[in-house]
Amino acid sequence: MKVTQSSLRVGELATGQALTVPLYTFSGSESSAPSVYIQANVHGAEVQGNAVIYQLMTLLESYQVLGDIVLAPLANPLGINQKSGEFTLGRFDPITGVNWNREYFDHQVDVKAWYTEHQHLTNDELFQAYRLMLIEACQARLTNPFGITTGHRLAVNLQSMAHQADIVLDLHTGPKSCKHLYCPEYDIDAARLFSIPYTLVIPNSFGGAMDEAIFCPWWQLTEYATGQGREFLVPVSAFTLELASQERIDLADALEDAKGILAYLSHRGVIAEKVNPASMERFGCYLKDYKKFHAPKAGLIEYCASVGEPLKAGKPLVNILRIDLYGTEQAYQAISLPMDCLPILHFASASVHQGTELYKVMTNVFSLQSS
Amino acid sequence: MKVTQSSLRVGELATGQALTVPLYTFSGSESSAPSVYIQANVHGAEVQGNAVIYQLMTLLESYQVLGDIVLAPLANPLGINQKSGEFTLGRFDPITGVNWNREYFDHQVDVKAWYTEHQHLTNDELFQAYRLMLIEACQARLTNPFGITTGHRLAVNLQSMAHQADIVLDLHTGPKSCKHLYCPEYDIDAARLFSIPYTLVIPNSFGGAMDEAIFCPWWQLTEYATGQGREFLVPVSAFTLELASQERIDLADALEDAKGILAYLSHRGVIAEKVNPASMERFGCYLKDYKKFHAPKAGLIEYCASVGEPLKAGKPLVNILRIDLYGTEQAYQAISLPMDCLPILHFASASVHQGTELYKVMTNVFSLQSS
Amino acid sequence: MKVTQSSLRVGELATGQALTVPLYTFSGSESSAPSVYIQANVHGAEVQGNAVIYQLMTLLESYQVLGDIVLAPLANPLGINQKSGEFTLGRFDPITGVNWNREYFDHQVDVKAWYTEHQHLTNDELFQAYRLMLIEACQARLTNPFGITTGHRLAVNLQSMAHQADIVLDLHTGPKSCKHLYCPEYDIDAARLFSIPYTLVIPNSFGGAMDEAIFCPWWQLTEYATGQGREFLVPVSAFTLELASQERIDLADALEDAKGILAYLSHRGVIAEKVNPASMERFGCYLKDYKKFHAPKAGLIEYCASVGEPLKAGKPLVNILRIDLYGTEQAYQAISLPMDCLPILHFASASVHQGTELYKVMTNVFSLQSS
Amino acid sequence: MKVTQSSLRVGELATGQALTVPLYTFSGSESSAPSVYIQANVHGAEVQGNAVIYQLMTLLESYQVLGDIVLAPLANPLGINQKSGEFTLGRFDPITGVNWNREYFDHQVDVKAWYTEHQHLTNDELFQAYRLMLIEACQARLTNPFGITTGHRLAVNLQSMAHQADIVLDLHTGPKSCKHLYCPEYDIDAARLFSIPYTLVIPNSFGGAMDEAIFCPWWQLTEYATGQGREFLVPVSAFTLELASQERIDLADALEDAKGILAYLSHRGVIAEKVNPASMERFGCYLKDYKKFHAPKAGLIEYCASVGEPLKAGKPLVNILRIDLYGTEQAYQAISLPMDCLPILHFASASVHQGTELYKVMTNVFSLQSS
Known part of the structure; x- marks a missing residue:
């Protein structure tokens, strides 16, 4: 299975140079299989996710890929290239101080109104319409007549791509950190599939990060429909993986995390082959x-x-x-x-x-x- | 009328040196007169407020001061001393990116419960009890067993002092800016007293800044009491004055703004003498x-x-x-x-x-x- | 006379994006006319030189250009794009602290040895050989087997282009500054041609800046040849123009400076038309x-x-x-x-x-x- | 043996707060024993030297101290407190970019003239006069009528203290580094006494660092006197110790380095007790x-x-x-x-x-x- 490369324009520097993110796409063979979006390095110093994407792509070349997989390494070119002394000052916009990971768009969907208008649709139609609405809302943000901030432009461009997928993984690291996973409470079973021992169980609400920006609208729709007597599983999954420490590239360790992601994708039917999760004790903790x-x-x-x-x-x-x-x-x-x-x-x-x-x-x- | 000097400890630098803010106090002769708290330079590059405080203190020495006046120039020593290149990088914590002016404590008072418990008090007693509750809540923040952030420690220390006053003025500047005033909607008449032509009329809600942190809990109390059939004016006033551009010290211009503040204080009975506001056209705009x-x-x-x-x-x-x-x-x-x-x-x-x-x-x- | 555009690669950012400088070339009609190299914005906040180049190019389109003119605006893409708070932190490499304008290569030519070997050449041949030696020395720096620093790579790439010209102008600004010119002592008559009232008369020695890196080797050659009884004027001229304050773009003022540069180029025969310098009092001061x-x-x-x-x-x-x-x-x-x-x-x-x-x-x- | 504490004022921050360095002094019992000056943390992120000083002081309390020992930990308060993101931006002045460790004063003594004037003195008198001249030159720098830079003020204040000692140790670290020593060529035998396996053998010339600022004038005097037929050992020793990586405090490892320093001091007769250097293979490399x-x-x-x-x-x-x-x-x-x-x-x-x-x-x- 071969990957194709493209790029996404996410901004423009003072000198006029475009800020672009490289995109890699594996086109899945089964349109019914879930699609995947994986990004890395939204915080500039958190580089290890790129190594994980590298290893994952290398692995995927030998697998039968059923669902579309889009990979966006080096997702924040401005943040990655922003040095201050010997380190990468990539956690916030150097001009405003705003955390790059708190710039995603909070849809604040009026679920009741939307559902009332669309409840006649089949599940597939309903999900398709909802997804389209989310993507269009992102596009509308990007064309605000008063413009939008540098960080919001980056985030909403990424988010717009992520909304097109059924599974979204955002690869981060801590400062000096062990591996841990942010997992929404409703999707806690997924925590046993990655190669990550510690899981933070987060509420199903928007706190500003990519994973929340993706799953929250869907969880709200699911909750509301359930209240109306229509039951379905939350159609979209999103997780933040914290892959040890920042300012560190380790290809051997990246291979372990790539295998963990592969195990999750296998479980979800994104690849045809069966890949088992690593055997390890796993622990959880509520965000509170x-x-x-x-x-x-x-x-x-x-x-x-x-x-x-x-x-x-x-x-x-x-x-x-x-x-x-x-x-x-x-x-x-x-x-x-x-x-x-x-x-x-x-x-x-x-x-x-x-x-x-x-x-x-x-x-x-x-x-x-x-x- | 002579001023006395003291200082407030607001933190500690890595080398162990204390971060302190100089405090100047004019002790008023009438305990019934409103008390005042004025701070400047919470954003490191916004230095002109210090010149205004200098001129105001010089003026006040010739006036009969009725209410207590506390002045806190150079209110953010860490921010003021943080240089990056030829400018002051004083808008946000250089470690976390958090805006120094968004660190004030949101009391989120359960006004209904509090009022129900204290409604038997006279107005004076009620206000005194409420004020005490606000100050104690700040003190409790400062002693959180898991500690609090550097910026929150600074802000809540300042806020704790500000809650002791009836009138709070926070002196800021814009980047390249004309003079303008942030004024809560309920207090719009005050906008005609300062020497400032443009006024932003802000909602009576908490957005993170000092002025909002001060007036919001009082406005909420007033609103609730009104709903319960008990009418009084919002007992505390708070404004943010934006005194032209950052990175600028101009003593002559500072004298004009000091006179504007004096006009407001005169109107409120903080000084015995009558000082008229400057004659100028004044304009407003809603925050939206x-x-x-x-x-x-x-x-x-x-x-x-x-x-x-x-x-x-x-x-x-x-x-x-x-x-x-x-x-x-x-x-x-x-x-x-x-x-x-x-x-x-x-x-x-x-x-x-x-x-x-x-x-x-x-x-x-x-x-x-x-x- | 129309300009052609190309670009110069001067480095590579962590994300892999090339650092490039736009180059504009006017091809002169007379090979005997002096050639010119003009760069701007080596210090990131000193943007006004770009506006001067814009105005100069606009003017040159109506003139008969005899000598080749190469213009390199936005000459330091890394420095220009490096923000820290609301300002451009473009004076030094953010990683090492090294001033971008002190990274030029000090040739330290052994003039005696070189001249002894080449003294049989005609003046034109001598100058051509010397120029070639300077350019080749720059190229050798760029291919050092242990690599060279980011700043040195930028500077030596620019210097390598500048060595190809007979006239080199480096457009800077001060922080808050009036216009002034850095002019080598031997070339002081040139100071009356630009639209700049104040001139710093600098020694004919290397201090690290572009102008010095260009004229020093030629002045040394000229001095040595004179000592050997062979007289010629220093064949290459180089100046630093400080065009008022940083963080400022003013097209009207840029037009004045463009005209001043045109007057100098006219005097030197780079354009066919006669352009007189502006009439103004001019003053000098020795660097000491x-x-x-x-x-x-x-x-x-x-x-x-x-x-x-x-x-x-x-x-x-x-x-x-x-x-x-x-x-x-x-x-x-x-x-x-x-x-x-x-x-x-x-x-x-x-x-x-x-x-x-x-x-x-x-x-x-x-x-x-x-x- | 008990230590006494004082402090050295090295500058003043924009808010008016003094920049001070804590000084600890062990007063030796023998005026003929060599005196010692040890500083740490001139580069802000290089903190481990403070831990070494802590352990060394703790050890010294149990020893018989013959020569005066002055210790200056946290020697660069501005640099240590200068954060940018999660790291200490302490390598250069954040305003100018100048490396804090290249600000020491280059005496450029006219040794010939000085020696000619003082050659009649005994060795002790000669050394005393020379030392006084060095200290007075530093003091003169500090009172330059046009002022001196922030970094030069810090460096020359420290240098002025260091010149009073016979042995000067400057404790640094690398970024991610193993332990190594900078040792002047003439003093290479000293390299076997510290607990440091790798030694850079540096020329006896000024490159801007503290060690060079201290030993160079003395080496020049010694060389010149030797040329005049008067032989003595270089009267002052100075070394830079690079104690592993920056942004790291490790008290156990600091104890090893404190013992290494103690071994050197013992060898030099600063303490009465015999302390042997650690047994290890040691290697050298010339700076070139x-x-x-x-x-x-x-x-x-x-x-x-x-x-x-x-x-x-x-x-x-x-x-x-x-x-x-x-x-x-x-x-x-x-x-x-x-x-x-x-x-x-x-x-x-x-x-x-x-x-x-x-x-x-x-x-x-x-x-x-x-x-």
Whole structure:
């Protein structure tokens, strides 16, 4: 199965050069098979998803692809190319500060009105009409007479493509992080298919990210139809995969994640072959129990807790060195939490102002049983 | 009347140095007179408010001050000291990208429950209890066991002080801007007292800024009480003053704005002397009619429209030079709007990516009649 | 006379996109006429040179062009597109901090050895051989087996083109600046031809900038040949024009500077028509008398001295507002110099750390008499 | 032995806050013992030296200290507190781009004149006079009537303290780096005393760094005196220690380096106790053989070569992923060097523009024999 290449224009730089995203398409052989959209590197420093797409494409060349698969690596050219010192300053628009991953369009569909008007349609027709409406709303955004922001233009262009797919995967990483998955509560069974041990179970509501922008309108439609006595599964799935740490390319590890994605695609019938998910213990945590720990004081940070390894209450998360306070108790101090937790990621720098987010930790972790 | 100086600790830098804000206090002679809180420079590049505070303090030394006045210049030390190239990168936290002016605490008071519990109180007691509740909620934020972000710590510290006053003024500037005022709809009569020709009339709801953080809970209380048959004026006033352009110190102009503030304080009985507002035409615009115009394409920008001067439909807002397209019609092109407008501010740089916010313009401008 | 467009590849961004500079060429009708290379915008925020090139090209279309003219606007695509907040952070490589304008190649020609080997050549042959040697040395840099830095690649690519011309103009601007010219001492008569009132007379030595990189090797050759009893004029001319302030596009003003350049080109026989220089008083200052004044203390800056206007000794250059010191003599203080001077440019921001370069001023200014 | 704390003022921020460096002093019991100055963290992200100073001070409390020891951790408060995204942008002045470590004062002593005037002095007197001259020259810089830059003020303040010591250690780190030492050629025997396996042997000339600023004038004096027939050892020693990677605090590893420093101090008689250097193989490389390898093309980088481990010619240094070129030979390519080398450090980010410095490698490495 061979891939074809095209590109998507998502903006224009001050010098006039176009901002473009490379697109790779595998055309599936079965029109009834689900279609897929996978993007990577919307945050500029989170490059590993590109390596995963590379490995996934290499693998797919040997498989029988049934559903269309569109892959968009290097999805944020402005963010990726924005350096500040030795690192990529790719988390937010350098002009406005707006997080590139909070620029997706919130459709705020009036589901009741829309459904009332379209309820006579068959399921397939209904889904097709709804999808078209979502895509057209994105296109309308892009042609706003007062223009739209740089970040919104990028995001809505990507979103417009993503709305065309049945399965959407957004590949991110944390700063210094173990692998984890953002999964909507209604779709929790999917969490056992990827090669990712930790899953954040998120509410079925819009928080600004790509996955939410995709599944929320569909979940709302499904909920409303159910309330009207018409039952169907949420027709579209969307996940954010956090594939370890930023500023890191590791092709061997990328192959593992590509296989995990392949297992999910196999399960969904996107490829003809059977690919089993990796065998591993998997754990979940509700978003409300996912805690951000901010530096209670400034200083130099020795990160003690390893990401992906359970930490007992009272064990040091960090040590804070305050050499300006040498000779006092404050000079070198351990900081711990009062409850057991699972550290998922920590800050990238070893010196922090008061209030810097030092760690994100899961609390009240539960096992995700095999079904 | 002499001022006393103190300082407020709002954070701590990585090296351990405290972030502090200088505070100046005029102690009023009448406890029944309204108290005032004025801050400046929450956005790092918006320095002119400090000059206004300087001039205001110099003036106040010759007046009879009835109500307490607290002034907090240089309110965001981290933002003010954060340089990037020859300019101050002080609009957002350089680590997270979060706008310093969107970090205030949204109380989301359950007004019904609170009022039901406290309705037996006299107005004075009611207001005192409500104020105390707001301040205590801020203090509780500051002691969150998981810590709070650097920006939230700064904002809530300032907010906690502001809640103690009856009148709150937040001094900002635009990028390249004429003077304008943000004024809540319920308090529109106040707009005629400052030395500011243009007023944005904002809804009585929380959008993240200081003024909204202050007046919203009080407006909600007032609304609810009115619904319960108990009428009083909104007990607290809050405004954002945009005092022309950032990266500019002009003491002569600052004196004009200090006199404008004095006129408002005189009107409110904070000083014993009568100070009249400057005579000028004043205009208003509803926030929904305040339009952001984004660059429809990238290029080099010649800003044609002067801020503070009405612009007819079809007249050029900007010319865009695209020297990479020399020899085509796109090489040098005028961009205009299809409606009359009043340009209030424009972007600071002369080269822009597609989507950069070029201008903010008022449309549907109306006259603010003298009452 | 029509222009043809091409482009020069000067690097590659992380996403793989080529960094290219647009090139415009007017092919002269006389091979004996001097050839010209003009570039603009090597510092990202210094955009006005592009407008000057636009106006110059528009003018040249009506003239008879004798010598080849190559124009390279937008010469530093990475620098121009590098934003940080509302401004262009285009003065140095954001990764290394190296000033884009200090990356040109210092040939350090062993003039004695080279001349000894080539002295048998006619002047024309000598110059041609020397030019070829300079260009080949640039090409050799570009193929260094250990690679070269991003900035060096850009600079040496531009320099390689510039070495092919007899006249090189590098269009810059200051931060907040009046127009001024950098002119090598040996070529001071040229300063009367451009539309620029103030000229810095620089030594005939390499300091890292484009103009120096171009004229130095030729001046060294000329000096050495003179010492050997062979007299000729320095065969190549190079100047840096500082065309007022950065972050500013003004087409009307650009037309004036385009005419000034045309007057110089006319004088040199690059165009057939006679174009006279503008009539204005012109002044000079030796580089050793060009003084940088650094902030003696930190604070908020009111810039008092207008650029381009003489300032008497003891008159305020700036006022420094230190509102944290309100009530002391330090709160608002004028700073002046003990000698007469001509302020040429000042810093762009209104708040400064101690040591920030506030002003550059000419001292010991002299009149440049008409010859 | 107890330490005393003081602080050094090195500048002032825009808000008026002083920039200060904490100083810790152990007062030695023997005035004839050499005195020591140790600083850390002149580059903002290079924090580990502070941990080494912490461990060293903790150790010194149990030793008999003969010579005065002054320690200056957190030596660059502006650089340390300057964040850009999740990392410390502390390598250069954010306003000017000037590397903080290239701001030291180059004395350019006229050694011949000075020596001629002072040759009648005894060695002790001679050294004392020379030292005084160096310190006074620094003080004169700090009081330049036109002011000095922010970075120069910091550097010369630190240098002025360093000149008072006989032994100067400047603690740095690389980006992703193994431990290595910069050692002047004349003092190569010292390299066997620290706990550092790799040593760069640098010429005895000024390149802008602290170590060079300290030892160069003394080496020049020694050379000149030798030429005049008066022999003495270079009276002052200075080294730069590169203690692994930036953005990393590791107290256990810091203890090893503190012991290494202690071994050197013991050897020099600064402490009374005998502390032996760690047993390890040590290797050297001349600066001319220390090669910077720049990215020959842009892309995503998989760093293959481990720092501190020899790499054979032809073995991959990096793999470059160019997913925009998927399907071509350029998509994933190994890059190697044609000679054996020892990779010392590599770039911190995993995506690079063309020309980024990817690795620094030692070539022509030789063993540093024990004497």
